Amino acid sequence: MEAIAKAHTNIALIKYWGKRDETLFLPMNSSLSITLDRFYTTTAVQFCSCLNKDVFLLNGQIASEAETMKIVAFLDHVRNIAGKNMYAIVNSVNKVPTAAGFASSASGFAALAAAATKAIGMDTDNKTLSQIARQGSGSACRSIYGGYVEWQKGEEVDGSDSFAKPISDKQDWNLSVLSCLVASNEKKVLSREGMKRTVETSPFYKGWLDTVEKDLVQAKRAIAERDFEMLGTVVEANALKMHATTLGANPPFMYWQSATLEVMEHVQQLRTSGIEAYFTIDAGPNVKVICHQKDEQAVLEHLATLPSVQNVYLCHPGPGISYLPD
Ligand SMILES: O=C(O)C[C@@](O)(CF)CCOP(=O)(O)OP(=O)(O)O
Numbered sequence: 135m136e137a138i139a140k141a142h143t144n145i146a147l148i149k150y151w152g153k154r155d156e157t158l159f160l161p162m163n164s165s166l167s168i169t170l171d172r173f174y175t176t177t178a179v180q181f182c183s184c185l186n187k188d189v190f191l192l193n194g195q196i197a198s199e200a201e202t203m204k205i206v207a208f209l210d211h212v213r214n215i216a217g218k219n220m221y222a223i224v225n226s227v228n229k230v231p232t233a234a235g236f237a238s239s240a241s242g243f244a245a246l247a248a249a250a251t252k253a254i255g256m257d258t259d260n261k262t263l264s265q266i267a268r269q270g271s272g273s274a275c276r277s278i279y280g281g282y283v284e285w286q287k288g289e290e291v292d293g294s295d296s297f298a299k300p301i302s303d304k305q306d307w308n309l310s311v312l313s314c315l316v317a318s319n320e321k322k323v324l325s326r327e328g329m330k331r332t333v334e335t336s337p338f339y340k341g342w343l344d345t346v347e348k349d350l351v352q353a354k355r356a357i358a359e360r361d362f363e364m365l366g367t368v369v370e371a372n373a374l375k376m377h378a379t380t381l382g383a384n385p386p387f388m389y390w391q392s393a394t395l396e397v398m399e400h401v402q403q404l405r406t407s408g409i410e411a412y413f414t415i416d417a418g419p420n421v422k423v424i425c426h427q428k429d430e431q432a433v434l435e436h437l438a439t440l441p442s443v444q445n446v447y448l449c450h451p452g453p454g455i456s457y458l459p460d
Pocket of ligand 1: 148237
């Protein structure tokens, strides 16, 4: 039995930062993202009783032991739900250049959840797919849908009410997202470790939790009202608060480098010059800039001139998962 699925990466506007349950990938707070058009993962899964172990090919190569173990654990989860015990060949191709500053885990686990459940014979609705993808990587649950997506944190201990849902179709509001890749060679603290350490040791984490749900309400209102200034202001503030929590962790850590600050300053200069642009930053030094589509060329050209910016990738809201012909 085989199936092929495609899922796009997403960028969080209101961040998922911290788990209340590490095993079930249950978040401390709800989050909101835009699924992007440019970067995606295509995954083919074939279950066969002829196999005596799972095989994982990533971008045409046999994946590392560590990567394969993550996929095997995820397939075990799917096998458990389906009540079947066949092994599978998984073939994933990432059109998400790591250099673009986007994590491919979100599109990767969303595509894997869709292809694996279909290949094993399950007929799953998107809500269930989102819950399954969440257990590969939290942010993957949002890539099931296109456009603007909310991941409701849920209250239940079993995660039955923790899944994503679309809050507006991608055609609704075609903003531009420019991902600025800045020079970065330092080993960063991966988001999974970063959020764990922050939750467990940062005195600033309580401040994050006290204000993030209000930020989410504000962001949803801004999207509903197409109020870009309201959206950009809360998105920028939310990213800054997330990063502030890391400074209080033990040991403290910081994702920003001098290049990160340079881009942030220039985004604020663009606003002073009359071009509405706002930034957000994830678990790394790269900066994503949002602006109106009419301003995207001016913003792109300005950012591309910065000496510490290696590349700028222009994206727009993109689609949710899709299935390809076998
Ligand atoms: O995307 C966001 O909301 C914000 C972040 O990117 C950080 F800025 C977190 C993404 O965390 P993820 O990689 O999903 O963690 P996992 O559940 O431990 O796999």
